[in-house]
Amino acid sequence: MSHGAATSSSSAPKRGVIGVRARAALAATVIVAVALALGSAALVLLLQRSLSMSVEASVQDRVEEVVAALEAMPAATDSDALTRSLGSIAQTASRQGTVVQILAADGDVAGQSAEIEGEAALGRPVDPLDGIVWADARLPVDEEDAYRVARAGFAAPTGIYTVIVAQSLESVGESTAAVLPLLGIGYPILVLVVAASTYWLVGRSLRPVEAIRATVAAIGGRQLTERVPVPAAKDEIARLASTMNEMLARLESAQLSQRRFVADASHELRSPIATIKAMGETVVAHPDGALSATAAHAFVEEASRMERLVNGLLLLARADERGLSGERHDVDLDDLLAAERDRVRSTTSLTVESRIEAVRVSGSRSQLAQAIRNLVDNAVRHAHRSVALSVRAGDDAAIVEIGDDGEGIPAADRERVFDRFVRLDESRARDEGGTGLGLAIVTEIVRAHGGSVEVVDSRSGAQLRVTLPRRPA
Template sequence: MLSSVRARATIAAAAVVAVALVIGSIAFIALLTRSVVDSVGGAAQQDLAQYAQLLEDGTSVDLSEDDDDRVVCLLSTTGSVLDGSDACRDARASAALATVEPGGDATVVSIDGARFVAVAEDGVSVEDRGGSTRGDDDDDDDDVDGADTGHVDDATLVVASGLEEADDAVSVASLLLVIAVPVLVAFVALVTSVVVGRALRPVDAIRRRVDGISASDLSERVPEPATHDEIEALARTMNAMLERLDSSQRSQRRFVSDASHELRSPLAVLRQFSEVAEAHPDRVPTAELAATVRAEGARMQDIVESLLLLTRLDERGRGERVEAVDLDDVLIAEARRVRASGHVAVDTTGIEGARVSGDPALLARAVRNIVDNAVRHATSRIALSLRVEAGTAVVHVDDDGSGIPQADRSRVFERFVRLDEARSRDAGGSGLGLAIVAHIVAVSGGTVAADASPLGGARLTLRLPAIDGP
């Protein structure tokens, strides 16, 4: 369960929010405490100024008035209590109040177990009203001599305001935070779980659909949610991948079927001749049997070599070596070969100089294949031409045959494709020649196309990037 994206996202979000809320709560309580201490300290400072002014003016002030929320203490320079609330007459209380720095910041002290914010001011002139020192025992705390003993010029006045109400407010705030933080964390976890679950619902649907797609049937597609986000993009990408796999599988099946069909025919011929020769040795001349075996073996060899070449082109790309190739020399060499056979006339007047980059053997194979195709379908002549147009070497191979129907002009470059006219194995070859041309030209950065020829037959056009050079 914890390995799911939903669970991890929920835990991560809850943890981040929990840490943030805890840190924020601690900071809030600290700031709140500081704020209430400063507020109470400010009020104590005002009371201190008021008492000090009254004492300086000689106004009679009753500092011993009991107030649970405020303690006023007048201390001599020796630490004895000159006057003040009953609470400050306690030795521990007076000792705590004596630690308050006159004129300094407010100081938090403890008196009778309660917290107070105390401020002090020294240099207060008052009449000495008698008192006890900080070291007196508790039994002597009430022994204050009420008789005047003289004038005191450097008394210290301390005013302490209670923090009980402020502490109660901080405690309530702390309690609320202790309750609210877990609730907020749980709420965030719930919302995160719901939101992530809804966001991942299309992913789960995609997963279930993909899980149901078998290797034997790749026609199904995953649902594409209209969410306009990465999940929709993922679904589109996966469907595109499935389309490519499906197309590749169909192509592979068709290829295997076509290859099996092509190889079955010569094998059937060989088997038939061998069976006849075995059953009736006198009816099958040895020369005829040898010629048939040689022809059908050559045909099978051509098919196998063509298949191997297509496989190597798929694996290696442009070829084993890439260099500058004089395409005009390749065309002229093919023209000589065709002329030597004497099957058709060859027109080479349209050949100009052009140089391309590629594997010389592969480019020669491509040119030979389209020339052989033209010779195979020509009535009496073919024409070879080459020129450079806008940095592209353009090769035209024309024949005066019956041409290629417009509907079949792109299909002729597929594997094992023969047009109706060339169904016979003798005329049609292996059906791989133009497929090899298309592969070689593609890996060389060019294109190949079929069109109508000015001679009345078919025109095959190769376009390859031309290069400059001697």
């Protein structure tokens, strides 16, 4: 029970993990919320600034109006008339929420609005050269609201005066207060709309991804022929689906190759195992008898063949898993070719033609020796009367060529001969001890050394060429 519980818990999705859809919606909502908050704050500040500038413009207009009236007064005006005129000017320039006060050069109030009648001076006199001096203040007429106050000195024909104009900032506060509730209502609504829209749009965009996931999850080890649906839109999801299909195609190809490899290996092992089993049964049936020399020789041949096959399978499996590796040393290819030439001459009746130059490469001596031996054995197996061995140095590569005067390799089979368990002459190759892995092993070894192997044109028979990166002697 505990094992089953552990298995189910490990396969279940972890709780508390937010999906891509929710994360995208959350991220978009946070970004929009922050942007809206900053935008709302900027809007309020800009509104306040705009209204304040409007108040300043209105105050400046009143100042200019009073100054123009003072300029129009004649210089010979008597004191009583001057007092009446200054009071009239202040009253005329006043507006609702705006008060005007005119100070004489000594700071005494010369005229002012009715709202501040009897009040002391709202500020000190200002030198005409100072221009307009601005300030925010609270006035005795309304201590709850702030006022924007401007003071400007002016030299009139009747004397030097300071004009003080103050306008209430109540309209600025009221307008700002009217906007804040609208922002307070609209802000959360807009954030919720963005969150819901993003969640829906991301979910809609991820539907093809979910379809891909469901299809891949449903594909089993025996259903690699299936493919995921590719959306019509040429976007990232379509490219993902195409990539998944390419991966499935590679997996299908690898699975087919693996099955074919296992089937071919089983087929190749069946014959030597059957022979060895039959001989073993004979020994068991006749414990006192002795195997004939022919039977013993056949027993050894089949065991050797099975050993070569198993060793070849192991080498190819190792190459498939992590590639062939080994210590790299300087290897003289001419020595390897010379050894194979002498071996063929001493063990066969074939004529061996050789053209060997001193060529050195870097690699595993044992692996390169095996590759050359496999090539030579292949040539000996298919030759009628002679084989040809050569090695020479190219500009930046060592070139090894092994040829025979046999039937040759058809152009259509020049690529296929390097596949595993491929025999162009099935019965002859098996009878002569071939495993069908020789050229496949050559391909893996040469590839591990950064080279290439190919079938090249020949006047008679087959000729295989190996090209390896050259190391100077």
